Amino acid sequence: MFYREAGEFKTSYRADQQTFPIRLDKIGFILSLFAAFFIIPITMSEYWAQAVFLPFLIFGIAAIGLNILTGYCGQVSLGSGGFMAVGAYSCYKFMTSFPDMNMLVCILLSGGVTALVGLIFGLPSLRIKGFYLAVATLAAQFFLVWMFNKVGWFYNYSASGQITAPERTLFGYVVTGAKAETVPVYFVCLGLLIFLALIARNLTRGAMGRKWMAIRDMDIAAEIIGVNPLRAKLTAFAISSFYVGVSGALLFALYLGAVEVGEAFSIQKSFIILFMIIIGGLGSIFGSLVGAAFMIGMPVILKNLLVSNLGWPGDIAAHLEFMIVGLMIIIFLILEPHGLAMLWSIIKEKLRIWPFAH
């Protein structure tokens, strides 16, 4: 009753194939965009921006990237942390080697570098499948982190082994370095997230996305009906790595400012991104964002509740967080293997026929 397509007539193919064909969806999308662009930047406090909104936007991009690879193309990757490190370090090298380069170009180029690295580590996926591939991607994770730790060229031989973002401006605002202002950073991350999410959405419902899904559902059968597995898998790896790399560059340059590779891009990061897409929904762009919001927001809420309100020690809250994340994953896999996104579409379906049962 509330959410239905009745009465909406499409008179052109263009209208029929738009991203949000149902009017309520479109209104909801525009409203959330409005909130993201006008209401949140005005009302958010520094704490909420740093603890929730910025990490959400940045990890949202990474989650979309991993979802393209794992959710759409079916190749499980545990190397996202390593690919984020590639994005961060190439961003650092671009920033320090070409000081006049536009920051946005810098970030997108680092995504490009990560895509190349992703291509290389994606090559074995043609022979290795399933778990074997998941474990093989760990090679990327550990090797890349080790390399950034050991090879001085990547961190410009700095004494601490860390990389620190120099100050750069975008449209007259300082977005990196110590003097970065939160609101411009927020807008850069938000803009990139929306831009990349729309591209991902259109990629996945186009010819390329269909090829990926065919490979995911059964690669041999897909090959027989004419999908080139080499191209499908490698494009998935490259595009996914591009997203993850952009996210890593943002995390380093705009959010953290200074990075120690073993800590910021550890295997834990890979798992957290994987959990985002499991909880949010495999094979759903919207789900990636919901999952990212959940995984970023839940620890903050838990910490506020337990540590600030009840006065429990922080380590107990941290342990409980682990337990809750684990439980949520198990519960989701048992009750709703398609994650929060599926839950959302079930609710929509229910709303459509409400108050009738069928």
Add this chain to the structure above:
Amino acid sequence: MPAEFYFGVEVFLNGLMTGVMYSLVALGFVLIFKASGIFNYAQGIMALFAALTLVGFQDGQIPFSHLINAIFGTEMHHFGWHLHTFFAILAALVVMIVFAWLVEKLILQHLVNQEPIILFMATIGLAYFMEGFGDLMWGSNVKKLDVGIPQGGNFWIEENTAFLGGEDFYGFYLDNLDIYATVIAAVLVIVLVIFSQYTKTGRALRAVADDHQAALSVGISLRTIWVIVWAIAGFVALVAGIMWGAKSGVQFSLSLIALKALPVLMLGGFTSIPGAIIGGLIIGVGEKMFEFLIGAPLLGGATENWFAYMVALVFLVFRPQGLFGEKIIERV
């Protein structure tokens, strides 16, 4: 003979010993994978949890004392008694069996017939849960585990190999603990092989591994078998936990050996017990020798972190089912 050569031999021997330790963890993986097709990522955390429980029982720690203290404002930590190691091991074993039963009851039962990758992710969730649960139950500080295995270099080997080298060679240094671990691992493998070849349960286990549905149709209870397998894996985890815990203390990093066991498995094949052993030895020796010969002098060291994965990755490209794994046949 130059001293370098003897040092190399020592590195080789120590690599073998480390390999045995990897194999111990990998064994647990293979057992569960064979019987239920589940790739149990939580194996490492099971080892950590078993070791934590063992130490907790030994020292008479009160479970969840931190949580209870935080809620009720009390100050309790220990019961005040110490349990004999033997009984503590038995008690920890009971806990692992209960754990196996709970896993089957609460998780696996609901995930029958799901895709393997879903089950794999469920075990990652389980690993996260156990990580928080174990720390909450026993506290997250580093604990010392002492089960009476002597530690330190073995003098007998050192003295009896000293004659091989020149004057500045004092014999090979081998840790007693590693020697014990090797013996225990060998016994464990023999017992497991005997169990699976000559007992009724073992036969049922192999039947399930071969074909779930056929096993069901001849009256084998899948659920009982799964509980048994997880309990055995829990036992193996306990042994691995004791060994690793005695070696480097019971702490979170213990669970990371599971990550090291993964390339071992890939190399040996997921379904082969001898594969797990040989894979472990190859990885153990390989990473130590690579670090000694190439990593430390040429690449800046710490290559042990990734060497195993790279070997497994390159190897799999040429032989996707591992050394001893069953050939992967796919049908449309």
